[in-house]
Structures are given as structure tokens and as C-alpha cells.
Amino acid sequence: xxxxxxxxxxxxxxxxxxxxxxxxxxxxxxxxxxxxxxxxxxxxxxxxxxxxxxxxxxxxxxxxxxxxxxxxxxxxxxxxxxxxxxxxxxxxxxxxxxxxxxxxxxxxxxxxxxxxxxxxxxxxxxxxxxxxxxxxxxxxxxxxxxxxxxxxxxxxxxxxxxxxxxxxxxxxxxxxxxxxxxxxxxxxxxxxxxxxxxxxxxxxxxxxxxxxxxxxxxxxxxxxxxxxxxxxxxxxxxxxxxxxxxxxxxxxxxxxxxxxxxxxxxxxxxxxxxxxxxxxxxxxxxxxxxxxxxxxxxxxxxxxxxxxxxxxxxxxxxxxxxxxxxxxxxxxxxxxxxxxxxxxxxxxxxxxxxxxxxxxxxxxxxxxxxxxxxxxxxxxxxxxxxxxxxxxxxxxxxxxxxxxxxxxxxxxxxxxxxxxxxxxxxxxxxxxxxxxxxxxxxxxxxxxxxxxxxxxxxxxxxxxxxxxxxxxxxxxxxxxxxxxxx
Amino acid sequence: xxxxxxxxxxxxxxxxxxxxxxxxxxxxxxxxxxxxxxxxxxxxxxxxxxxxxxxxxxxxxxxxxxxxxxxxxxxxxxxxxxxxxxxxxxxxxxxxxxxxxxxxxxxxxxxxxxxxxxxxxxxxxxxxxxxxxxxxxxxxxxxxxxxxxxxxxxxxxxxxxxxxxxxxxxxxxxxxxxxxxxxxxxxxxxxxxxxxxxxxxxxxxxxx
Numbered sequence: 001x002x003x004x005x006x007x008x009x010x011x012x013x014x015x016x017x018x019x020x021x022x023x024x025x026x027x028x029x030x031x032x033x034x035x036x037x038x039x040x041x042x043x044x045x046x047x048x049x050x051x052x053x054x055x056x057x058x059x060x061x062x063x064x065x066x067x068x069x070x071x072x073x074x075x076x077x078x079x080x081x082x083x084x085x086x087x088x089x090x091x092x093x094x095x096x097x098x099x100x101x102x103x104x105x106x107x108x109x110x111x112x113x114x115x116x117x118x119x120x121x122x123x124x125x126x127x128x129x130x131x132x133x134x135x136x137x138x139x140x141x142x143x144x145x146x147x148x149x150x151x152x153x154x155x156x157x158x159x160x161x162x163x164x165x166x167x168x169x170x171x172x173x174x175x176x177x178x179x180x181x182x183x184x185x186x187x188x189x190x191x192x193x194x195x196x197x198x199x200x201x202x203x204x205x206x207x208x209x210x211x212x213x214x215x216x217x218x219x220x221x222x223x224x225x226x227x228x229x230x231x232x233x234x235x236x237x238x239x240x241x242x243x244x245x246x247x248x249x250x251x252x253x254x255x256x257x258x259x260x261x262x263x264x265x266x267x268x269x270x271x272x273x274x275x276x277x278x279x280x281x282x283x284x285x286x287x288x289x290x291x292x293x294x295x296x297x298x299x300x301x302x303x304x305x306x307x308x309x310x311x312x313x314x315x316x317x318x319x320x321x322x323x324x325x326x327x328x329x330x331x332x333x334x335x336x337x338x339x340x341x342x343x344x345x346x347x348x349x350x351x352x353x354x355x356x357x358x359x360x361x362x363x364x365x366x367x368x369x370x371x372x373x374x375x376x377x378x379x380x381x382x383x384x385x386x387x388x389x390x391x392x393x394x395x396x397x398x399x400x401x402x403x404x405x406x407x408x409x410x411x412x413x414x415x416x417x418x419x420x421x422x423x424x425x426x427x428x429x430x431x432x433x434x435x436x437x438x439x440x441x442x443x444x445x446x447x448x449x450x451x452x453x454x455x456x457x458x459x460x461x462x463x464x465x466x467x468x469x470x471x472x473x474x475x476x477x478x479x480x481x482x483x484x485x486x
Numbered sequence: 487x488x489x490x491x492x493x494x495x496x497x498x499x500x501x502x503x504x505x506x507x508x509x510x511x512x513x514x515x516x517x518x519x520x521x522x523x524x525x526x527x528x529x530x531x532x533x534x535x536x537x538x539x540x541x542x543x544x545x546x547x548x549x550x551x552x553x554x555x556x557x558x559x560x561x562x563x564x565x566x567x568x569x570x571x572x573x574x575x576x577x578x579x580x581x582x583x584x585x586x587x588x589x590x591x592x593x594x595x596x597x598x599x600x601x602x603x604x605x606x607x608x609x610x611x612x613x614x615x616x617x618x619x620x621x622x623x624x625x626x627x628x629x630x631x632x633x634x635x636x637x638x639x640x641x642x643x644x645x646x647x648x649x650x651x652x653x654x655x656x657x658x659x660x661x662x663x664x665x666x667x668x669x670x671x672x673x674x675x676x677x678x679x680x681x682x683x684x685x686x687x688x689x690x691x692x693x694x
Contacts, residue, residue, distance in 0.1 A: 043548055430542050439543055439615030446612070 036333055039404065040286050042279045042433045047404040052320075052329035052373030053354060055339030059364045061087070064102045066094055069362030074173070075355060077348045078126040083355065085364070086124040086134070091117055093124065093132070098350065100366065106149050116151075118143070123173035123185070133182065135171035142171050142184060144200075155182065158194065158202035175245040183243065183251060190237045192270060193251070206270030207251070209237040212259050246302045254297035254310055262297050263310060263321075278325035279406070279433075284312045285319075295319075299346045305384040307377070309347060311356070316341045318354065318367075322380045326407040329376065331367060332356065339365065352377060372401045379411065388415045410434045417441050422448060495521055499597055502635050506642035509594065510587055519586065522593035528600045530561045536603060541610035544618050564662075568592060571661035572640070575654060581644035591639030595632055602628035 037051040061069040070089020077083050081098035092107035108115045119138025126132050130147030141156035158169055170187035177183070180198035183206070192208035213235050221229060238260075243253040250273070251266040263282050265274035280286050284295025298313035306323025316334040321327055331354075333340045345359035352374065354367040369377065379394030392415035395408045402408075413428035414437065422445035429438035450457070494513070498505025509518055534557045537547055569592055573585045583591075602624050610621050641651040 042546075043550075433546055435543050435546070435615060442543075443614045446614070 036330075038330060039327055040280060041404065042406055044280060044286055046287055049329070049402045049404055050372045051331065051370055052376060053318075053331045053367040053369055055365050056368045057366050058338065059100055059366065061094070061362055064094065064096070066102060066105055069094075071359055072345070072357055072362055073122050073359060074124045074346045075348055075357045075364065076124050076126050077350045077355065078130060079128045080130070081350055082126075083348075083350060083364075084124055084126050084132065085357065086121055088120055088122060091119060091121065093134070100364075109143070109145055109149055109151050111151050111154070123171065125173075125175045127176050128178075131176070133174045133176055135174040135184065137170055137172060137187070140169050140171075142174055142182065142196075144182075153200050155184075155196055155200040158196070160202045162191075162205065163202070173242055175243055175251065177245055177249040179249075183245070185240050185243055185253075190239060193240065193243065193253070193266075206268075207240075207253065207264065207266040207272070208270070209240070209255050209257060210260055211235050211237045212257070241297060242299045244300050244302050244308075246306070247304065252300050252302045252308055254300045256296060258294060262295070263300065263308075274325070275323060276325045278321070278327060280327075282310075282319070282321045282325050282327070284310060285315065285317070298344070301348050303349050305381040307380060309349070309354070311344055311347045313344060316344050318347055318356065322407075323384065324407075328380065329373060339367070341365065372398070375401065376405070376408075379408070383411050383414075388418050391415060406432045408432070410437060413437060413441065417444070490517075491521065495525065495594060495597055498594055499601070499631075499635065502638040503642065505594075506591060506639050509590060509639075510583075510643055515586065518590045518594075522590045525593045525596050525600065526562065526565065528604075529596050530558045532600050532604050532607070533557045533561055536607050539607050539611075541613065541618075541621075543613065543615050544610045544621050565589075565592060565596070567662045567665055568658060571665060572654070572658045575657055575661055576644050579654065581646065581654070583640075583643035587643045588640075591643050592636065595635035595639050598628045598631040598635065602631075 037049050038046040039049045041047050061067050066087075067090070069085070069087045072085055073088045074086040075083060076086075082103065083096040083098075083100065085094040085096065087094055090107070092105050094105050095103040097103050108117045110116070118134060118136050121134050122137040123135035124132065131152065132145045132147075132149065134143045134145070136143050139156075141154050143154055144152040146152050156169065168188070171184045172187050173185040175183050182196040182200070184194040184196065186194055189205075190208065191205040193206050195203050195206055197203050217233075218235075221232060224232065238255045238257045240253050240255045243251055245251050249268070252274075253264045253266060255262055255264070261272065261274070261276075261281065262284070263274060264272045267273050274282070276282065284297055288294060292314065295310075295312040295317075296314040297310045299311040300308060301310075302308040307320060307328070309318055309320040311318050311332075316332050317330055318332045319327060319330050331339070332344070334342070341356060341358045341361075343358060343360035344356055346357040348355050352369045356365045356367065357363075358365065375394055376398050379391055379398050382394060383391035391411055395411040395415075399405055399408050399412070409428040409432035413425045413432065413434070416422075416425035416428060417437070417440065422441050425441040426438055426445060429435075429441055494505070494508070498509065534554050537545070537552060537557055540547075569585065569589045572592075573583075573588050575581075576583060576588070606621055606624060610618070613621060637648075637651060637655065640646070640655060641648060644651070644654070646654065
């Protein structure tokens with residue numbers, strides 16, 4: 001016994017070393033991907049995925065040589081990749097170039113020959129031509145400057161019969177579309193966004209949120225006296241929390257709705273046209289502790305190819321969805337490390353990278369794509385552009401890096417369907433649990449099989465028919481004979 | 487006689503009045519009991535195979551939550567609950583049926599669920615999304631047929647009038663709810679008693 005053990009000693013030692021080595025190896029891997037990078041599966045479970053974005057650096061006002069930011073509340077990346085940071089506490093705009101180096105700071109503009117300044121501005125927007133719009137909240141106005149920061153117009157004290165006399169105009173966020181229409185999200189307004197025409201005159205409200213009535217609250221209200229009722233909260237629609245506009249002029253908006261859709265895509269009429277064909281509706285986190293509640297989205301950014309990202313102020317996470325409503329990736333969080341925030345306030349994309357502005361720390365965190373993130377972005381974009389071949393290759397590379405990305409299989413399946421490989425397409429649609437497309441592929445496959453085997457099937461049916469007929473005949477004959485003999 | 491094993495239940499399906507009368511008065515008890523258990527077994531098998539092999543377009547299933555044992559439980563427990571509840575009620579309300587008769591009549595009524603759903607496990611793999619309507623339609627037919635047979639069975643076994651049978655069936659459902667509630671209560675109490683005893687045992691062990 002002992003001898004045999006001794007003989008086995010060397011192989012045993014090697015085996016133990018190997019096992020330890022394997023254990024050590026996996027330990028390292030899991031430590032590397034331990035960042036809270038996850039995605040939601042069809043079943044609503046959080047599954048581990050590789051990180052699509054990693055934080056590489058952070059930039060503060062003192063790094064730029066402008067002095068520290070004070071409560072910066074918004075940032076915007078222009079079409080030429082210049083970054084406009086709205087430093088609210090210092091009442092100024094800080095402009096950075098694409099390498100995040102300081103270009104200029106703007107803290108005043110000329111109005112009728114006299115210098116004018118901002119007061120606690122909250123929102124900034126830069127058009128494709130470089131025009132700058134500032135929601136100058138403290139001064140209750142929207143300031144429209146051109147690319148050289150010369151005043152174009154000022155919008156203040158809007159007048160309309162839609163507005164009450166006591167209405168106070170407090171713009172918080174602002175965007176402008178190609179037709180020079182300006183949409184303003186104003187504080188204390190529950191009727192949606194305020195729309196101004198090119199001349200700066202108030203025209204209408206668009207996209208009001210629905211009122212949600214809490215049944216319990218409603219019950220109490222019904223049995224209360226008038227005096228009590230006046231002390232209770234009113235049922236009012238939720239306010240929007242932020243907005244962005246895409247190149248086609250659709251407004252993407254977030255709101256604090258707990259029960260309804262907290263992300264909306266508004267068309268010119270103000271109706272919600274966001275596609276929600278993903279495994280779950282775009283809403284931030286699906287799984288959460290009930291004491292914490294759902295995500296509170298505070299900023300939204302839309303890039304090309306209908307990809308949009310929302311920022312969850314409660315947990316500091318950035319969720320990115322594609323145009324169909326599939327969650328692409330999640331990153332960020334609250335904490336003290338690089339890549340985590342204290343009070344995130346705004347996000348925007350600079351090229352492929354993300355900038356997240358932290359209000360309390362006065363810092364901008366830069367997130368850069370990983371190999372995985374780049375491949376996935378490019379795959380979704382080429383699919384959107386209709387380049388099936390490229391999308392096919394890229395989605396294949398994506399799932400090689402992350403087999404848990406269910407919706408990527410549908411992308412591959414669609415390319416296979418186009419190529420005429422129905423059986424493989426079916427397999428991929430099944431993996432992405434896409435019944436509609438599976439059915440499409442299946443119909444084509446069934447037709448193909450039927451056509452191929454039609455002669456065989458028909459022959460078999462014909463033979464079976466003859467067989468049954470003959471058997472019935474034979475039985476009858478036999479019975480007659482029996483009857484005759486009896 | 488050997489042909490009767492198959493012919494009798496199938497005949498009962500299409501001629502329930504005649505069939506259930508035979509079941510109660512003319513047939514051998516052992517014969518009907520064996521068929522009943524066979525039907526119950528087939529329903530369980532249909533259930534398991536259905537959850538595993540039904541077409542992707544009619545049934546998206548998560549392999550992680552699939553449990554064959556539970557699929558069997560889902561068949562047997564409701565049938566037992568139904569029989570016990572029905573028996574308890576009808577003994578009080580002048581039903582003529584014995585427990586065995588209630589059990590066999592219930593099991594025979596389950597037969598359409600097997601006959602119709604079993605082929606559809608495979609057929610559902612050969613239909614497109616538009617054609618799944620047929621699948622859902624035949625499933626509903628199976629369930630309606632089952633309810634109809636259950637109704638006739640109950641009526642014949644207990645010799646009730648139709649309206650009284652309907653009332654008894656409703657009451658049976660309510661009684662099943664009560665039974666489920668009481669069993670849950672019982673199990674949760676037993677669990678707590680076990681936990682309590684184990685804590686006391688631990689205390690004693692730690693003390694010495």
C-alpha cells in the first residue's frame with residue numbers, strides 16, 4: 001500500500017500542482033473581471049459579462065488650469081468633439097478640445113454693448129453649427145450664443161394663454177433641433193417640455209407624462225375632509241429629468257416615473273415612439289432591492305445608430321441600449337475608486353468614449369472602450385446601417401468574447417437568414433429566444449425541406465393510401481368467406 | 487377482453503353517459519383502477535415531455551427551472567386534492583359515489599388531455615408562429631372536453647342533478663383552496679417546530 005503510494009508520489013505531486021495552477025489561474029481571471037460588469041438575460045437574471053468600458057483618467061478644473069469646478073451641472077460634446085462644461089458655481093462655460101485640453105473659458109457675453117453674465121446656469125447645449133444655448137436658471141432665461149459666443153437672442157418671460165400669470169420661467173435643460181426650434185425643460189412644469197420657435201416665442205408644451213394614481217393614496221383622499229385634502233400631495237404627472245436630441249430631431253427624455261416608462265423618445269407630436277423589443281423594457285436596473293427602489297435616471301445621451309445611454313443617479317451606473325431596446329452594457333457605480341462617482345450629474349459621448357461629470361467632486365471621468373466594447377458598438381452600428389456581412393463578422397467576434405450576450409445571436413441569425421442558411425439561422429434565433437424571427441426562418445426552412453422531399457413524401461402518402469385500401473378490401477373478402485363457410 | 491383495455495376508455499371519452507354508468511355498475515373495480523393509474527401516469531409523462539420537447543414557438547422554457555419530479559407533482563397533487571375534496575363534500579351532501587369511483591372517474595376524464603396534447607408535443611415543432619393558433623385551440627378543446635367528462639362523471643357517480651353537480655364542482659374548487667391553505671399552514675408549523683427542537687438540541691449540546 002505504502003509502496004504503491006510512493007510510486008504514485010511524483011504523478012500525484014504533479015497532479016496537485018496542476019490543480020493548484022488551474023485554481024490560481026481561474027482566481028486571477030475572476031479577479032480581473034470582478035468589476036461590476038453585468039447584463040440582463042432573457043430570464044431577467046444578471047449575468048457576468050466582460051467590461052465594455054473602463055475608466056482611464058479623471059479631469060478636474062485644477063488639472064486644466066482654470067481653478068476647481070464648483071458644482072458643474074452639465075456638459076455637452078459638440079459635433080466637432082469639443083467639450084463644453086457648464087461650471088454652474090463659477091457661472092462660466094469651460095471649453096475643452098477633443099484631447100480634453102483647455103481651449104477657453106467663457107464667463108460673460110455682450111448684450112446691448114454691456115457685458116452680461118450667467119447666474120447659476122443648469123443646462124448647456126451646442127448645435128451642430130457650434131451655437132451655444134445656456135439654460136441660465138438664476139436669471140430665468142435661455143441665452144443663445146453663436147459659435148464665437150456673441151449673443152444671438154435671449155428667451156425670457158414667455159407669454160401664452162397656456163401659462164398662468166404667476167408662472168416663473170426656470171429653464172433647467174435646453175436643446176435645439178435643426179429647424180432652430182428650442183425645447184426647454186423648466187422647473188415646476190408638469191405639462192412636458194416647453195417648445196419655442198426660431199424667433200424665441202413660446203408655442204406649446206409637448207410630451208407630458210401620464211399621471212400615476214396610487215390606489216391607496218386615492219382611497220385615503222376619498223375619505224378625507226376638504227381641509228385634510230388640501231394638506232395632501234396632489235396627483236401630478238412626473239417631471240422630466242433630462243433630455244437630448246438625436247440627428248433626426250427626436251427628443252430622448254428621462255423622467256422620474258416609478259411605474260411608467262422612465263425613458264421616452266418623443267416625435268414632433270410629443271408621443272412616445274421608443275422601441276421596446278428587448279428582453280425587458282429599457283429602464284435601468286431590473287433587479288434591485290425593494291428598499292432602494294428602481295433606477296432614478298438623471299441624464300440621457302443619444303449618439304448615432306439610435307444607441308442611447310442613460311445615467312442612473314441613484315446607483316451611479318450608465319446603461320446603454322441599442323435602438324431595439326436591448327441592453328448593450330453597463331458600467332460605473334458609486335464609490336471612491338476611479339470609474340466610480342459621488343454625485344454623477346451628466347454623461348456624454350466623445351467619439352466612442354464616455355465622459356461622466358461628477359457634480360460634488362467637480363470632476364470629469366473618462367471611460368474608454370475595451371476591445372469588447374468597440375466590437376459590440378461597431379457590430380450594432382453596422383447592423384443599423386444594414387451592412388449585414390460586417391455585422392455578422394463583428395457579432396461573431398462579440399459572442400466569442402461574451403457568450404452571454406443573447407441579443408447578438410439574433411444579429412448573426414438575421415445575417416444567416418439573408419444568406420439562405422435557414423437551419424443555422426433558426427439555431428441562432430433560438431439562442432437569442434427571438435420567436436418572431438425564428439418563425440420566419442422556420443417557414444423558409446420548412447418550405448425548403450418540403451420542396452426537397454416532395455416526391456418521397458407524396459409517394460409514401462400514395463402507397464399508404466393504397467395499403468389501407470387493400471387491407472380493408474382483404475378483410476372484407478375474408479369476412480365474406482368466413483360467413484360463406486359458416 | 488384484452489381489447490377492452492383500450493377500447494373502454496376511448497369509448498367512454500365519446501359516450502360519457504354510457505361509459506360512466508358502466509364504470510360505476512358493470513365494470514370490474516380492479517380493471518378500472520389499473521386503467522386510471524395508467525391514465526394518470528400518461529398525463530404526468532405528457533406533462534414532462536411537453537415541458538421539455540414542445541416547440542420553441544409555443545413554449546420557451548428555462549432548462550434551469552425544469553424539474554421532472556415537480557412536473558409529476560403538479561399532476562398528482564391536484565388530482566388527489568380534487569378527489570379528497572369532492573369525496574368530503576359529497577359524503578355530506580348525499581352523493582352515492584365511493585372514493586374509488588370518484589378517483590377512477592376523475593382519471594378517466596383526464597384522457598382527452600393525453601390524447602390531444604401528446605401528439606402536439608411533436609406537432610408544435612412543425613408549426614410557424616401564425617399556426618400556433620391551432621395548438622392553442624386544440625389545447626382549449628382538450629381542457630373543455632376534460633371539464634365536460636369530469637362533469638358527467640361526477641353526475642353519474644353521485645347520481646346528482648346537473649345543477650347540483652355544477653354547484654358541487656364549484657364547492658370542490660373552494661374546498662381545494664382550503665386544503666392547500668391548511669397544508670401550507672401545517673408544513674410551515676412543522677418546519678417551525680423542527681427548527682425549535684433543533685435549537686433546543688443545540689443549546690443542550692453547547693452547554694455540556
